[in-house]
Amino acid sequence: MSNPDVFPRTAPVPLHACGAARALEMVPDRWTWLILRELMYGVGRFADIQAEISIPKSVLSARLTEIVENGLADKAPYRDGTARTRHGYVLTRKGRALVPVILALMHWGDTHLKDGKSALALTDKRTGQPLRVALTPEDRALPLRRLRIDPVPENGTD
Amino acid sequence: MSNPDVFPRTAPVPLHACGAARALEMVPDRWTWLILRELMYGVGRFADIQAEISIPKSVLSARLTEIVENGLADKAPYRDGTARTRHGYVLTRKGRALVPVILALMHWGDTHLKDGKSALALTDKRTGQPLRVALTPEDRALPLRRLRIDPVPENGTD
DNA sequence: CTGGCTAGGTTCGCTTTACGAACCGAAATC
DNA sequence: GATTTCGGTTCGTAAAGCGAACCTAGCCAG
Numbered sequence: 001m002s003n004p005d006v007f008p009r010t011a012p013v014p015l016h017a018c019g020a021a022r023a024l025e026m027v028p029d030r031w032t033w034l035i036l037r038e039l040m041y042g043v044g045r046f047a048d049i050q051a052e053i054s055i056p057k058s059v060l061s062a063r064l065t066e067i068v069e070n071g072l073a074d075k076a077p078y079r080d081g082t083a084r085t086r087h088g089y090v091l092t093r094k095g096r097a098l099v100p101v102i103l104a105l106m107h108w109g110d111t112h113l114k115d116g117k118s119a120l121a122l123t124d125k126r127t128g129q130p131l132r133v134a135l136t137p138e139d140r141a142l143p144l145r146r147l148r149i150d151p152v153p154e155n156g157t158d
Numbered sequence: 159m160s161n162p163d164v165f166p167r168t169a170p171v172p173l174h175a176c177g178a179a180r181a182l183e184m185v186p187d188r189w190t191w192l193i194l195r196e197l198m199y200g201v202g203r204f205a206d207i208q209a210e211i212s213i214p215k216s217v218l219s220a221r222l223t224e225i226v227e228n229g230l231a232d233k234a235p236y237r238d239g240t241a242r243t244r245h246g247y248v249l250t251r252k253g254r255a256l257v258p259v260i261l262a263l264m265h266w267g268d269t270h271l272k273d274g275k276s277a278l279a280l281t282d283k284r285t286g287q288p289l290r291v292a293l294t295p296e297d298r299a300l301p302l303r304r305l306r307i308d309p310v311p312e313n314g315t316d
Numbered sequence: 317c318t319g320g321c322t323a324g325g326t327t328c329g330c331t332t333t334a335c336g337a338a339c340c341g342a343a344a345t346c
Numbered sequence: 347g348a349t350t351t352c353g354g355t356t357c358g359t360a361a362a363g364c365g366a367a368c369c370t371a372g373c374c375a376g
Contacts, residue, residue, distance in 0.1 A: 011199040012309035013277040019267025041169040109177025134299035141292035151170035
């Protein structure tokens with residue numbers, strides 16, 4: 001790493017004008033990110049989310065309330081087979097727009113914390129090309145609806 | 159959002175195999191993200207970071223220790239003018255690789271929490287093209303070293 | 317119609333962490 | 347040699363996280 005002789009004393013953008021800082025008020029902690037990860041996969045039932053990420057019920061309840069209040073997800077009714085009407089949580093458009101952030105984080109984790117192999121294959125629904133979330137020219141950015149996510153079968157070695 | 163008749167009960171990737179989940183162990187909270195934001199801008203002195211993000215000293219101290227332990231930043235000596243040698247924190251390569259994640263988050267915050275205007279202009283150092291962090295074909299992904307970050311002068315209206 | 321089961325929570329007591337003010341130590345400067 | 351600056355540590359209090367126990371509505375079997 002290059003050692004700067006002198007450090008800048010302030011960031012070019014103050015916190016109140018920074019989209020990232022604002023975003024962190026809506027997604028402030030690990031639990032919220034993990035819940036959004038589940039919602040991204042469509043796992044939207046209280047008990048299922050709880051089981052997947054091992055979060056205390058009281059905390060899950062509080063986080064889901066915040067997530068709904070912040071407009072990232074909605075409570076949606078559904079009926080599972082013949083049973084009664086229940087409800088689960090579904091990402092709003094605003095919430096779905098966070099998916100690339102989660103995928104960017106996943107890519108970082110895969111390459112820097114695992115052996116570089118991703119557990120997901122991202123491809124273009126239209127062309128079948130492999131996709132990534134990365135720095136790119138603006139006019140090369142693809143809309144989320146082009147994204148297809150497939151799990152990559154595990155090969156044993158982590 | 160489309161209401162699914164039934165929710166999947168599990169995610170296709172379990173937490174222990176998920177890069178995002180792993181990443182969240184290194185960057186678990188708001189403070190850590192905000193500190194990394196400062197380091198991204200080169201703001202690396204303890205007192206400066208503290209002033210910028212209004213974090214308690216004790217928490218900043220603890221977080222910086224974790225960040226260094228996790229290999230995201232190094233303590234680097236520097237000399238400011240005629241003064242004595244001090245030290246500050248500088249992102250490692252691994253830490254710099256998180257910059258796109260921060261930029262993705264910033265983009266989300268700019269478009270969904272502000273009026274869509276970014277406070278930063280991202281351009282290709284080589285071609286001058288405007289850049290973004292977004293879903294893109296793998297072969298369109300640009301390396302970080304192509305990235306140039308410039309603040310956009312504020313226009314008053316937030 | 318009664319007792320049990322399930323989903324989706326709430327409540328409660330305990331432990332952990334965050335917070336912020338006060339203090340500390342080393343080097344440079346006055 | 348007293349004072350300032352930087353980069354912390356220590357402390358007491360306040361808030362949050364945690365997990366076990368409890369609660370409620372609706373359906374289902376007997």
